Amino acid sequence: xxxxxxxxxxxxxxxxxxxxxxxxxxxxxxxxxxxxxxxxxxxxxxxxxxxxxxxxxxxxxxxxxxxxxxxxxxxxxxxxxxxxxxxxxxxxxxxxxxxxxxxxxxxxxxxxxxxxxxxxxxxxxxxxxxxxxxxxxxxxxxxxxxxxxxxxxxxxxxxxxxxxxxxxxxxxxxxxxxxxxxxxxxxxxxxxxxxxxxxxxxxxxxxxxxxxxxxxxxxxxxxxxxxxxxxxxxxxxxxxxxxxxxxxxxxxxxxxxxxxxxxxxxxxxxxxxxxxxxxxxxxxxxxxxxxxxxxxxxxxxxxxxxxxxxxxxxxxxxxxxxxxxxxxxxxxxxxxxxxxxxxxxxxxxxxxxxxxxxxxxxxxxxxxxxxxxxxxxxxxxxxxxxxxxxxxxxxxxxxxxxxxxxxxxxxxxxxxxxxxxxxxxxxxxxxxxxxxxxxxxxxxxxxxxxxxxxxxxxxxxxxxxxxxxxxxxxxxxxxxxxxxxxxxxxxxxxxxxxxxxxxxxxxxxxxxxxxx
Amino acid sequence: xxxxxxxxxxxxxxxxxxxxxxxxxxxxxxxxxxxxxxxxxxxxxxxxxxxxxxxxxxxxxxxxxxxxxxxxxxxxxxxxxxxxxxxxxxxxxxxxxxxxxxxxxxxxxxxxxxxxxxxxxxxxxxxxxxxxxxxxxxxxxxxxxxxxxxxxxxxxxxxxxxxxxxxxxxxxxxxxxxxxxxxxxxxxxxxxxxxxxxxxxxxxxxxxxxxxxxxxxxxxxxxxxxxxxxxxxxxxxxxxxxxxxxxxxxxxxxxxxxxxxxxxxxxxxxxxxxxxxxxxxxxxxxxxxxxxxxxxxxxxxxxxxxx
Numbered sequence: 134x135x136x137x138x139x140x141x142x143x144x145x146x147x148x149x150x151x152x153x154x155x156x157x158x159x160x161x162x163x164x165x166x167x168x169x170x171x172x173x174x175x176x177x178x179x180x181x182x183x184x185x186x187x188x189x190x191x192x193x194x195x196x197x198x199x200x201x202x203x204x205x206x207x208x209x210x211x212x213x214x215x216x217x218x219x220x221x222x223x224x225x226x227x228x229x230x231x232x233x234x235x236x237x238x239x240x241x242x243x244x245x246x247x248x249x250x251x252x253x254x255x256x257x258x259x260x261x262x263x264x265x266x267x268x269x270x271x272x273x274x275x276x277x278x279x280x281x282x283x284x285x286x287x288x289x290x291x292x293x294x295x296x297x298x299x300x301x302x303x304x305x306x307x308x309x310x311x312x313x314x315x316x317x318x319x320x321x322x323x324x325x326x327x328x329x330x331x332x333x334x335x336x337x338x339x340x341x342x343x344x345x346x347x348x349x350x351x352x353x354x355x356x357x358x359x360x361x362x363x364x365x366x367x368x369x370x371x372x373x374x375x376x377x378x379x380x381x382x383x384x385x386x387x388x389x390x391x392x393x394x395x396x397x398x399x400x401x402x403x404x405x406x407x408x409x410x411x412x413x414x415x416x417x418x419x420x421x422x423x424x425x426x427x428x429x430x431x432x433x434x435x436x437x438x439x440x441x442x443x444x445x446x447x448x449x450x451x452x453x454x455x456x457x458x459x460x461x462x463x464x465x466x467x468x469x470x471x472x473x474x475x476x477x478x479x480x481x482x483x484x485x486x487x488x489x490x491x492x493x494x495x496x497x498x499x500x501x502x503x504x505x506x507x508x509x510x511x512x513x514x515x516x517x518x519x520x521x522x523x524x525x526x527x528x529x530x531x532x533x534x535x536x537x538x539x540x541x542x543x544x545x546x547x548x549x550x551x552x553x554x555x556x557x558x559x560x561x562x563x564x565x566x567x568x569x570x571x572x573x574x575x576x577x578x579x580x581x582x583x584x585x586x587x588x589x590x591x592x593x594x595x596x597x598x599x600x601x602x603x604x605x606x607x608x609x610x611x612x613x614x615x616x617x618x619x620x621x622x623x624x625x626x627x628x629x630x631x632x633x634x635x636x637x638x639x640x641x642x643x644x645x646x647x648x649x
Numbered sequence: 650x651x652x653x654x655x656x657x658x659x660x661x662x663x664x665x666x667x668x669x670x671x672x673x674x675x676x677x678x679x680x681x682x683x684x685x686x687x688x689x690x691x692x693x694x695x696x697x698x699x700x701x702x703x704x705x706x707x708x709x710x711x712x713x714x715x716x717x718x719x720x721x722x723x724x725x726x727x728x729x730x731x732x733x734x735x736x737x738x739x740x741x742x743x744x745x746x747x748x749x750x751x752x753x754x755x756x757x758x759x760x761x762x763x764x765x766x767x768x769x770x771x772x773x774x775x776x777x778x779x780x781x782x783x784x785x786x787x788x789x790x791x792x793x794x795x796x797x798x799x800x801x802x803x804x805x806x807x808x809x810x811x812x813x814x815x816x817x818x819x820x821x822x823x824x825x826x827x828x829x830x831x832x833x834x835x836x837x838x839x840x841x842x843x844x845x846x847x848x849x850x851x852x853x854x855x856x857x858x859x860x861x862x863x864x865x866x867x868x869x870x871x872x873x874x875x876x877x878x879x880x881x882x883x884x885x886x887x888x889x890x891x892x893x894x895x896x897x898x899x900x901x902x903x904x905x906x907x908x909x910x911x912x913x914x915x916x917x918x919x920x921x922x923x924x925x926x927x928x929x930x931x932x933x934x935x936x937x938x939x940x941x942x943x944x945x946x947x948x949x950x951x952x953x954x955x956x
Binding site for chain 1: 816818831
């Protein structure tokens with residue numbers, strides 16, 4: 134494959150040569166070569182499990198390569214720990230922020246400073262960095278009071294405190310609003326101009342095309358291509374990542390929307406714990422035949438809303454939750470299932486499925502009250518086994534049969550099984566929280582298609598998701614949850630991502646309407 | 650109540666609080682680093698037996714104290730290796746440690762039952778120590794009492810004002826993030842556990858060398874468990890731990906006085922007062938949800954780094 138023109142020819146800043154990393158029998162990186170030049174933004178692309186995270190952990194000293202070598206400015210280096218990598222000039226901004234909720238912003242930053250460096254004028258130094266790169270920060274605030282965008286600014290400031298030559302960003306925009314992402318790009322542009330190199334990992338191909346000068350594509354632990362992302366389309370990049378063409382989700386127009394099947398009526402619920410969100414007077418109506426999307430940044434009440442709809446937490450008033458006109462607000466999850474509802478929570482292992490249980494046993498977990506797998510006292514193991522086999526076959530789940538433990542499945546396959554477990558009983562109402570989070574592109578497309586097909590067959594589908602692309606692809610209407618409040622729903626065809634993004638950031642409906 | 654009796658009551662409350670607070674402060678440090686060590690009672694009683702035996706054999710109280718601390722550290726080391734480096738379940742291992750400690754203390758102390766020795770001396774400053782009411786309370790305590798107060802101040806300062814304390818809190822708050830930043834999570838935890846063991850051993854040595862200067866099997870009488878409860882009661886803050894220890898020390902002393910005054914309640918019931926107070930305090934605390942009074946987020950969770 135011809136090497137594309139790099140913006141700064143000459144010796145690379147960092148070279149990774151023949152990196153191999155094995156975890157037992159599993160090879161996460163199978164001989165990866167990667168060159169990063171000063172002043173370039175280099176994208177690292179690949180599906181989940183392609184080996185991107187493993188590779189950058191090796192680069193940052195968190196993992197030791199089984200084989201291979203890292204050269205920094207031409208000289209071989211070995212990083213025993215992240216401290217050594219930071220001292221050499223490599224900084225990292227993590228995908229799931231490596232912050233401490235109960236510590237203040239300044240304390241979080243102080244933790245990475247080298248030993249012996251004074252903490253006296255820390256606040257001053259944080260202010261300097263913040264000014265220079267446009268990162269607004271209040272050093273005394275505890276982290277748990279901050280939004281995802283603010284948290285990321287801490288990570289970036291912490292990283293810049295060490296004056297790194299290479300900054301690694303792992304999925305930096307996955308929890309940001311479009312506006313927060315724009316602010317991040319502005320900061321990254323400043324860093325590039327200063328001659329720092331950026332290694333950028335993202336699923337969001339449009340962002341990669343906007344920001345990066347070069348891209349390296351990984352698949353199954355190997356480099357399968359390199360390109361100039363600005364000369365590619367998002368579709369061609371996706372095809373390189375997956376190796377085949379990703380099937381496009383087809384949403385037929387909604388012909389006739391039926392009566393309400395799932396209704397929330399002035400639902401309010403106090404926060405279950407310290408860091409939780411209180412739900413304030415939520416009302417919504419999901420009708421037969423439609424997919425209803427709820428957008429929002431993580432931690433704005435999605436989990437609490439899901440728990441209230443599924444019956445994991447009971448509402449104060451019986452009529453706060455309605456299924457097909459029946460008031461179920463005071464009924465538990467099993468009763469709600471018996472009324473025809475089905476639920477797929479966010480966390481696959483540990484919430485939707487018991488990781489050490491077999492698929493067959495996991496099938497029983499949510500289906501025990503609706504027939505076919507269990508009687509009053511005894512399990513119908515034969516029934517459960519055939520149900521699990523059916524789900525595996527019908528929803529194309531790659532698994533070692535109905536006896537395979539749930540934890541042995543990849544994220545995408547387990548999610549297909551869990552969605553299939555609920556859809557195969559043709560629920561009248563299906564509620565999902567982050568249905569394709571961390572799921573590879575082809576499984577995600579398959580799941581989205583299933584949701585559309587289910588709704589078109591007359592069910593009501595409610596999808597809670599942080600992924601705006603997903604919601605715009607499959608929803609007929611979108612509402613935004615912010616700090617426990619739900620916005621008025623918008624028709625997907627008559628709204629824009631900017632509008633939804635502003636609502637996600639906390640703008641009121643009046644502001645948004647005014648802005649247009 | 651005459652000034653003499655008031656002084657006596659106050660002095661005995663502080664003395665009763667001292668072993669509780671020393672053990673609780675050690676456990677507090679271990680828990681702030683994310684390790685729940687339910688073996689406090691076991692380490693404490695081994696500290697009491699070993700400290701007493703060493704003091705008898707050598708005739709030196711100081712050596713007794715050192716051996717008491719050492720015994721606590723050794724037991725904590727065993728616990729630390731199991732739960733931190735081998736990721737054993739902390740609750741089960743801690744309970745086993747207590748059972749082991751109680752048995753071990755009986756073995757160590759078997760030759761010393763019934764022996765008596767002079768209690769460690771109290772501070773005696775002319776004039777000051779003879780002041781009414783506060784004289785003995787402030788200027789006439791034994792060294793352990795001052796050590797307990799000093800420990801609370803030192804730990805509060807360490808946790809909130811030093812880089813080491815910040816690192817320790819970070820490890821207890823989120824071990825995955827701490828590891829990602831390059832903090833040696835397991836080493837920090839191990840040191841914190843050893844410190845907790847040393848404190849528990851010291852608290853035990855206090856019991857057998859100063860509080861009741863003799864060895865009797867089972868003499869800790871559940872104080873290790875109260876110390877554990879105190880940590881929760883204190884919301885993992887050193888000064889609150891001291892306040893809580895005074896409260897429970899007070900309950901202990903007052904029930905003794907109530908028994909002596911024969912107020913008509915059965916003695917067994919009165920003996921249970923400090924324990925009932927513990928349960929009551931924990932219930933009240935968990936009902937009252939408040940910001941900033943929460944447990945370290947990684948408490949009790951083993952950390953296994955991938956490498």
